[in-house]
Amino acid sequence: MKQSKRSIQPISCEEALSRVFDFIDDHLRGKARIELEHHLETCRHCFDRVEFERLLKSRLRKLNVNVHSQKVRKRVETLLDQF
Amino acid sequence: MNILSRKEKEELRQVLMPLVDDLHRVALSFCHDENAAEELVAATVGKACESYRSLKDRSRIKPWLLRILSNMFISQQRTKARHPHVEYDEIENDKQNQFSLFEQISQPFLLWWGNPEREIMNKFLDEDIQKAIESLPAEFRIAVVLSDVEGMRYQEIANILQIPLGTVRSRLARGRSLLQKKLWHHAQDLGIILRKAHRHETIQTQHSTH
Numbered sequence: 001m002k003q004s005k006r007s008i009q010p011i012s013c014e015e016a017l018s019r020v021f022d023f024i025d026d027h028l029r030g031k032a033r034i035e036l037e038h039h040l041e042t043c044r045h046c047f048d049r050v051e052f053e054r055l056l057k058s059r060l061r062k063l064n065v066n067v068h069s070q071k072v073r074k075r076v077e078t079l080l081d082q083f
Numbered sequence: 084m085n086i087l088s089r090k091e092k093e094e095l096r097q098v099l100m101p102l103v104d105d106l107h108r109v110a111l112s113f114c115h116d117e118n119a120a121e122e123l124v125a126a127t128v129g130k131a132c133e134s135y136r137s138l139k140d141r142s143r144i145k146p147w148l149l150r151i152l153s154n155m156f157i158s159q160q161r162t163k164a165r166h167p168h169v170e171y172d173e174i175e176n177d178k179q180n181q182f183s184l185f186e187q188i189s190q191p192f193l194l195w196w197g198n199p200e201r202e203i204m205n206k207f208l209d210e211d212i213q214k215a216i217e218s219l220p221a222e223f224r225i226a227v228v229l230s231d232v233e234g235m236r237y238q239e240i241a242n243i244l245q246i247p248l249g250t251v252r253s254r255l256a257r258g259r260s261l262l263q264k265k266l267w268h269h270a271q272d273l274g275i276i277l278r279k280a281h282r283h284e285t286i287q288t289q290h291s292t293h
Binding site for chain 2: 077
């Protein structure tokens with residue numbers, strides 16, 4: 001059920017910032033998430049902080065490159081033969 | 084050496100070979116060095132062959148291999164003694180967990196005509212970010228790589244490393260904090276961010292001109 005905006009408890013910036021990483025990691029649920037989302041609608045500083053952390057996280061994710069090393073595969077094959 | 088039967092060896096080969104690229108990729112993220120990553124994968128496979136009979140649930144082979152890989156990496160780092168073992172109880176209350184690059188570079192008075200945080204982030208090369216990861220102690224590096232580079236959830240990381248969820252969170256918080264601090268210092272060295280005293284003067288000048 002969607003909570004009406006009037007019934008959402010306002011939270012402080014300090015409280016909001018303590019939830020930022022759970023939020024960007026998609027681990028924040030229920031009331032805690034709704035309160036944070038409401039705070040982000042009204043606080044530019046915390047909104048920018050969330051955007052910044054998301055940007056850094058996306059840069060880290062881009063470091064994940066596919067590797068296809070024949071050399072490593074061959075070495076693993078050889079190792080398996082030894083056991 | 085614990086010799087596997089032909090059947091066990093074939094079974095291990097069937098499940099292990101499709102995972103070699105994953106192991107290699109994670110090893111590269113940990114070490115950022117091709118030779119070191121290859122050695123780490125080889126050590127992991129050697130250990131996996133020795134311990135394969137002790138693996139009860141063989142459908143869980145991927146987290147099991149990643150656990151061996153992570154433990155091997157921690158052990159190698161400790162041997163090098165560059166990153167001594169970290170006491171996690173001390174970290175729980177460590178305010179340094181909360182270092183934020185954003186808070187260092189945010190300039191609210193530029194709100195309407197610029198986004199310095201985004202501009203600074205765009206100036207970092209992938210190499211800069213990779214080097215910042217490399218600077219992290221092994222336990223924190225593993226948490227950051229598994230979560231932010233590999234995109235795993237807290238529970239998956241907890242299962243791989245066999246640690247409580249709270250420990251995953253605290254290692255990740257500490258790792259991210261150290262990573263951002265490293266990037267901040269690096270940005271200052273490169274002149275992307277002005278050092279504090281200089282920055283204060285610049286801000287004063289900008290204030291007086293607007």
